[in-house]
Amino acid sequence: MGGLLDRRRLMLGAGALGLSGCATRGPALAPAPGLVAATETIAPIRADMERISRVTVCLRPFRKAGPRMDVETVGDKRxxxxxxxxxxxxxxxWGAGTIAARNALSGGERDIAVLGAGALGLTTATLLQQAGANVTIYARERMFEARSARATGTWSPDSRIAAEGSTSPEFAARWEEMTRISYRTFQTWLGLPGDPVQWQDRYVLLDEDRGPGTEPPNADPFRFATFGDRVPDLRHRSRVLAPGSHPFPVASVRRGSAMQFNIAAYARLLTSEFLMAGGRIETMTFHTPADLAVLKQKVVVNCTGYGARALWKDETVVPVRGQITWLLPQPEVNYGLFYNDVTVVSRDDGLVVQYVGDGEMFGYNVNNESVDPAETELAVKTLADLFSRFPAARL
Ligand SMILES: Cc1cc2nc3c(=O)[nH]c(=O)nc-3n(C[C@H](O)[C@H](O)[C@H](O)COP(=O)(O)OP(=O)(O)OC[C@H]3O[C@@H](n4cnc5c(N)ncnc54)[C@H](O)[C@@H]3O)c2cc1C
Structure with missing residues (x-):
């Protein structure tokens, strides 16, 4: 499986960029010059099975070739x-939605249907509205029942986005366009009431002070593609903290910054802005592409995520399972961390705790959306062990 580098890259479920350069393959792994001292107080996480508020499971819609963004004709629909x-x-x-909206409007139609009310459906619909279109979303589930609501909520633009060697020559440039547009857009969501988008410190904690060159051989059937080198300006490098300058009871600590999405507040704001601008959301299930014939709109944007596998009979969509254990919110925990294959993101709606396995292959091609209690216990107990050794623990 993936090995140390992939595990560190996975901190907080994030790809290279989400890691702020602290655990990627390649140059970003080089230790930062010198050691710095932590300055802020670090509140301990109350990792206790009794503080679990819920456990959720979600499937990432992975395609080796990257997201499907082409245009086809089905009956009288584009x-x-x-x-x-x-x-x-x-x-x-936001970047994918910009490209999809451009494709949807290129024929001159201004009455557009969007299938799906998840992250992609809502943002694409908003962008279409901003371009002057009348938009109706048709979806089986609204946002908070959709899989998007069960995501970690970190800036991770190249996390399981494609397989190395399986994308078209143009894909890397399209990924960069999507990433830059999205990053720019997220900066306009910072500093709002409820913090729909915010920056937080992230710590990578290792029991052994292992440097580059300790990576075991990779036995994965393929590698996930990484594109972080295309946007070095969007990286926020991490620093090794000097021993004794922080309270974590481990051999090595790196601190970086990462952008995160407080999905409860963010998704509600997205939905209400769409509705306030005159958008409509209708509950509807489509069983085959031919079912689109019932829609009055001539242009349809298909944002059905993992649902596209069944709807479009697209077996290139492979599930990558992920399970989140939610601990009761701790507003004083204003950081996230990675420790022993467990990640934490502190959000307003709870502490997002995830066992991420030993690499990005963890959960690959697993379509089981039921809760695995052993995985939850492992994640919470790993944190409990860490914080039981925390100095002056006030658990
Ligand atoms: C554990 C986990 C953690 C993640 N963390 C992050 C993260 O930190 N950062 C990040 O960027 N990404 C993350 N992701 C990935 C992200 O959640 C997905 O890429 C994203 O949610 C996909 O959104 P979507 O809108 O395409 O699909 P969905 O959210 O699945 O929405 C699909 C919509 O289409 C509708 N639909 C589907 N089929 C039909 C049908 N036949 N008829 C009618 N309607 C239909 C659904 O009802 C729904 O409204 C994570 C994923 C998982 C599983």
Whole structure:
């Protein structure tokens, strides 16, 4: 499986960019010059099985070739695809939506149907509205029942977005366009009431002080593609903290910054802005592409995520399962961390705790959306062990 580098890259479920350069393959792994001291107080996480508020499971819609974004004709409809964004759907949503909206409007139609009310559907619909279109979303589930609502919520634009060597020559440039548009857009969501989008410190904690060159041989059937080198200006490098300058009871600590999405507040704001601008959301299930014939709109944007596998009979969409254990919110925990294959993101709606396995292959091709209690226990107990050794623990 993936090995140390992939595990560190996975911190907080994020890809290279989400890691702020602290655990990627390549140059970003080089230790930062010198050691710095932590300055802020670090509140301990109350990792206790009794503080679990819920456990959720979700499937990332992964395609080796990257998201499907082409245009096809079905009966009298022009269908613009926008699905299969793997572990990067929230992160790439504004950029992918911009490309999909451009394709949808290129024929001159201004009455547009969007299938799906997840991250991709809502952002694409908003962008279409901003371009002057009348938009109706048709979806089986609204946002909070959709898989998007069960995501970690970190900036991770190249997390399980494609397989190395399986994308078209143009894909890397399209990924960069999507990433830059999304990043720019997220900066306009910072500093709002409820913090729909915010920056937080992230710590990578290792029991052994292992440097480059300790990576075991990779036995994965393929590698996930990484594109972080295309946007070095969007990286926020991490620093090694000097021993004794922080309270973590481990051999090595790196601190970086990462952008995160507080999905409860963010998704509600997205939905209400769409509705206030005159958008409509109708509950509807489609069983085959031919069912689109019932729609009055001639242009349809397909944002059905993992649902596209069944709807479009697209078996190139492969599930990558992920389970989140939610601990009761701790507003004083204003950081996230990675420790022993467990990640934490502190959000307003709870502490998002995830066992991420030993690499990005963890959960690959697993379509089981039921809760695994052993996985939850492992994640919470790993944190409990860490914080039981925390100095002056006030658990
Ligand atoms: C555990 C986990 C953690 C993740 N963390 C992150 C993260 O931190 N950052 C990040 O960027 N990404 C993350 N992701 C990935 C992200 O969640 C997905 O890429 C994203 O949610 C996909 O959004 P979507 O809108 O395409 O699909 P969905 O959210 O699945 O929405 C699909 C919509 O289409 C509708 N639909 C589907 N089929 C039909 C049908 N036949 N008829 C009618 N309607 C239909 C659904 O009802 C729904 O409204 C994570 C994923 C998982 C599983």
């Amino acid at each position: 269908v613009v695809h926008n699905y299969g964004h793997g572990g990067s759907g929230w992160s790439l949503s």
